[in-house]
Amino acid sequence: MSRVAVFGAGYVGLVTGACFADLGHEVVVRDVLPDRIDALRRGEVPIFEPGLDELLARNAERLTFTLDVAEAVRDAEFLYVAVGTPPTYSGDADLSAVWTVVDELQGVEQPAVVVMKSTVPVGTGAKVRHRLDERGLTHIGYASNPEFTAEGTAIRDFRHPDRIVIGAFDLVDGDAVEELHRGIEGPIVRCDVASAEMIKLAANAALMTRISFINEIANVCEATGADVVRVAEGVGLDRRIGPSFLRAGIGYGGSCFPKDSLALKQLAANSGYHFQLLNAVIEVNELQKRRVIGKLKQHLGSLRGKSVALLGLAFKPNTDDTREAPSLVLAGRLVAEGADVRAWDPVADGRAILPQATIHDSPLEALDGADAAVLVTEWPELVELDWAEAARRMRNALLVDGRNLLDPEELRSAGFAYEGIGRAAG
Numbered sequence: 514m515s516r517v518a519v520f521g522a523g524y525v526g527l528v529t530g531a532c533f534a535d536l537g538h539e540v541v542v543r544d545v546l547p548d549r550i551d552a553l554r555r556g557e558v559p560i561f562e563p564g565l566d567e568l569l570a571r572n573a574e575r576l577t578f579t580l581d582v583a584e585a586v587r588d589a590e591f592l593y594v595a596v597g598t599p600p601t602y603s604g605d606a607d608l609s610a611v612w613t614v615v616d617e618l619q620g621v622e623q624p625a626v627v628v629m630k631s632t633v634p635v636g637t638g639a640k641v642r643h644r645l646d647e648r649g650l651t652h653i654g655y656a657s658n659p660e661f662t663a664e665g666t667a668i669r670d671f672r673h674p675d676r677i678v679i680g681a682f683d684l685v686d687g688d689a690v691e692e693l694h695r696g697i698e699g700p701i702v703r704c705d706v707a708s709a710e711m712i713k714l715a716a717n718a719a720l721m722t723r724i725s726f727i728n729e730i731a732n733v734c735e736a737t738g739a740d741v742v743r744v745a746e747g748v749g750l751d752r753r754i755g756p757s758f759l760r761a762g763i764g765y766g767g768s769c770f771p772k773d774s775l776a777l778k779q780l781a782a783n784s785g786y787h788f789q790l791l792n793a794v795i796e797v798n799e800l801q802k803r804r805v806i807g808k809l810k811q812h813l814g815s816l817r818g819k820s821v822a823l824l825g826l827a828f829k830p831n832t833d834d835t836r837e838a839p840s841l842v843l844a845g846r847l848v849a850e851g852a853d854v855r856a857w858d859p860v861a862d863g864r865a866i867l868p869q870a871t872i873h874d875s876p877l878e879a880l881d882g883a884d885a886a887v888l889v890t891e892w893p894e895l896v897e898l899d900w901a902e903a904a905r906r907m908r909n910a911l912l913v914d915g916r917n918l919l920d921p922e923e924l925r926s927a928g929f930a931y932e933g934i935g936r937a938a939g
């Protein structure tokens with residue numbers, strides 16, 4: 514069994530740490546946020562990820578949390594980097610947290626492998642390798658082991674991966690990282706570091722491309738009378754295409770897709786290549802979020818003084834993550850139009866992210882007296898909701914179903930004017 518240090522106690526670092534501990538490894542998770550480390554030591558989980566609290570508790574004897582670098586790296590054979598890489602103003606990835614971690618490794622005396630989990634531009638591994646060499650840390654190896662788990666299903670994804678990608682400069686470092694994953698079944702892709710970095714960015718770009726593609730098909734469906742839900746079903750049954758990521762909606766958000774698409778676009782541009790398709794994917798996504806406003810206006814005219822309820826704030830269900838969530842853009846646009854915004858989400862902290870909105874504890878409360886509702890996140894609670902009661906409570910029963918979650922006919926019989934995304938008008 515190995516000793517693993519994980520830098521970053523966020524969505525990726527905690528899941529990685531908990532899953533490696535569950536495989537029997539000794540794990541130390543290090544973060545720079547005292548509150549976060551204190552909470553973890555008390556057995557509290559600072560993020561919402563299904564199953565994580567149970568997994569951390571079950572492996573508590575093999576998991577330590579610390580603020581102290583020296584404690585984290587002591588005897589560690591693997592130095593996992595899982596810090597944030599948010600976008601800068603230029604769209605490039607901000608690697609400052611990654612460089613801080615690299616600088617913090619100065620005191621590591623034993624042979625170890627730095628393993629990059631954070632999503633980084635192609636070429637980052639080579640730069641890190643260069644810096645380690647410059648500092649005399651030639652006994653430390655380097656591998657890229659990008660993360661493909663999705664929030665909400667991260668633990669299942671880690672345990673049953675579609676693939677494990679390992680890029681290394683030296684064969685032995687790649688072998689060591691592969692051995693660390695023993696016990697996890699899944700195809701292993703071994704490659705050079707640059708290719709591993711690109712696999713992550715390209716995989717995300719492919720998923721975003723499918724989303725923007727089906728969203729554009731949805732917009733053409735709206736203009737021509739077809740129903741994108743049936744269209745996606747018929748298209749997705751083609752084995753060459755497959756059904757995943759063909760759900761039309763109000764666009765993607767989250768902490769990865771928006772920033773990783775910008776980072777890849779910038780990476781290409783900085784290397785002298787204009788990545789036309791990716792630019793279109795990003796633009797389509799931006800426009801898609803804003804189309805909801807047009808749908809509301811079609812029914813309500815001016816939105817000034819109108820009360821609009823946002824149902825769901827997280828960028829997708831089963832997470833409390835609201836980074837780059839479409840709800841934020843929608844709320845901003847609604848406020849700019851003079852609307853009064855009210856919102857509900859079962860786990861995301863609406864008061865922290867939308868100070869301009871009134872936050873309610875239940876969907877029905879949020880809908881009470883509203884002129885329109887927008888279903889933003891496909892929370893299961895919204896499938897179960899008593900929509901007839903909702904229609905009675907609203908001043909005007911209009912629903913824009915931004916995720917095509919509900920049955921248009923049922924909603925219409927419950928008294929709603931129903932607008933989906935790319936669905937034939939009733």
Ligand SMILES: NC(=O)c1ccc[n+]([C@@H]2O[C@H](COP(=O)([O-])OP(=O)(O)OC[C@H]3O[C@@H](n4cnc5c(N)ncnc54)[C@H](O)[C@@H]3O)[C@@H](O)[C@H]2O)c1
Pocket residue numbers: 520521522523524525526543544545546549595596597598610613614630631632633660661662663664768769
């Ligand atoms: N969230 C996801 O589902 C997901 C999926 C795939 C890849 N990724 C990538 O993984 C990386 C981490 O994402 P995340 O969502 O976990 O981020 P996060 O913001 O949830 O967590 C990052 C953590 O790193 C900590 N940190 C910053 N500097 C540190 C340092 N010097 N030492 C130790 N900890 C430090 C922060 O305090 C924070 O707690 C990003 O590059 C992201 O693109 C994320």
